[in-house]
Amino acid sequence: MGPIETLLRNGIKRIEKPENWCKGYYAKDINHTNVGERDPRAFKWCMVGTITAEFDTTIVPISHVVVFGFISDAIHKQTPAWDTSMLFKWNDDADRTHAEVLAVLLDAANMAKEQGQ
Numbered sequence: 001m002g003p004i005e006t007l008l009r010n011g012i013k014r015i016e017k018p019e020n021w022c023k024g025y026y027a028k029d030i031n032h033t034n035v036g037e038r039d040p041r042a043f044k045w046c047m048v049g050t051i052t053a054e055f056d057t058t059i060v061p062i063s064h065v066v067v068f069g070f071i072s073d074a075i076h077k078q079t080p081a082w083d084t085s086m087l088f089k090w091n092d093d094a095d096r097t098h099a100e101v102l103a104v105l106l107d108a109a110n111m112a113k114e115q116g117q
């Protein structure tokens with residue numbers, strides 16, 4: 001497994017339970033208070049927050065642009081008309097579901113795998 005695929009799959013693990021996913025901020029604590037995605041009190045993360053938190057755990061340098069490029073491509077496959085210039089807005093959309101977020105991250109991880117990344 002390449003480093004980008006690993007990073008994406010680890011991000012998925014962090015939010016695989018619905019109670020560990022959020023909207024409206026990168027991360028929240030158990031009391032639903034906004035915290036940084038790397039804050040040890042973080043209990044739930046948005047799509048961008050869970051991936052950003054993973055960058056600190058990688059041994060090899062990974063380009064944020066490349067990782068979020070895979071996520072953008074996955075979003076375009078699911079919702080072609082969506083403007084992915086601000087990925088957090090896709091996560092925070094009122095109608096967005098936890099399952100859709102996981103599907104996009106899984107698709108992005110599979111794209112990274114196909115490219116050996």
